[in-house]
Amino acid sequence: MALWRGRTASWNLFNRLLHPPSHVPYRSLSSGTFIQNIEANPGHGGKLVRAAGISAKILKEPKSRYCLIRLPSGVEKLIDSRCRATVGTVSNPSHGAKKLSKAGQSQWLGRRPTVSGVAINPIDHPHGGGEGRSKSSGSYGKTSCTPWGKPCKCGYKTAKSKRRN
Numbered sequence: 001m002a003l004w005r006g007r008t009a010s011w012n013l014f015n016r017l018l019h020p021p022s023h024v025p026y027r028s029l030s031s032g033t034f035i036q037n038i039e040a041n042p043g044h045g046g047k048l049v050r051a052a053g054i055s056a057k058i059l060k061e062p063k064s065r066y067c068l069i070r071l072p073s074g075v076e077k078l079i080d081s082r083c084r085a086t087v088g089t090v091s092n093p094s095h096g097a098k099k100l101s102k103a104g105q106s107q108w109l110g111r112r113p114t115v116s117g118v119a120i121n122p123i124d125h126p127h128g129g130g131e132g133r134s135k136s137s138g139s140y141g142k143t144s145c146t147p148w149g150k151p152c153k154c155g156y157k158t159a160k161s162k163r164r165n
Contacts, residue, residue: 022088026058026067026081033058036090038069039083046086053093056085117147 029035034055037046049056049072060068062081070076100106103113122129125147144153 023084023086025084026062026069026079029058029062029085029087031058031061033087034089035069035085035087037086038079039085040079042080042082042084046084050090052090052095055089120147 023037034057036049036055038048038056039045040047054072056072057070058067059070059076065081066078067081067083068076069079106113117125117127118133120128126142126145126149143151145151
């Protein structure tokens with residue numbers, strides 16, 4: 001039994017020497033490295049860049065206290081160089097490209113169906129009710145709004161109307 005344990009320990013040591021750790025501080029990485037599972041604050045664990053198939057890029061050498069990183073959204077962010085990140089990209093880049101073949105597959109994922117506001121009763125949505133499909137009320141029409149009555153798409157109107165009396 002002791003021999004077996006010793007052999008396992010030697011294999012673990014061999015694997016550690018063969019494969020260096022990939023979750024390392026920024027200061028030990030060079031610019032142009034692709035990273036993922038990024039800490040925002042030192043010791044708080046990975047918070048950024050964790051979704052399937054994405055990665056961030058180190059833009060500036062982390063010589064000072066902060067390191068410049070470009071996130072997948074295109075935002076460039078200064079992060080403390082004591083924070084850690086995993087080298088490489090997250091696997092499964094084709095995750096978002098999967099086509100759902102029927103409505104039931106969407107339900108299996110826990111997604112609720114989306115229903116148009118004009119197809120709902122007037123008690124449940126400001127666009128609902130009426131004969132035919134019309135979300136306007138009166139001759140001037142009405143802006144698109146959420147089920148709670150807040151304007152959406154074009155936001156709140158701030159410009160004065162061009163209509164003259």
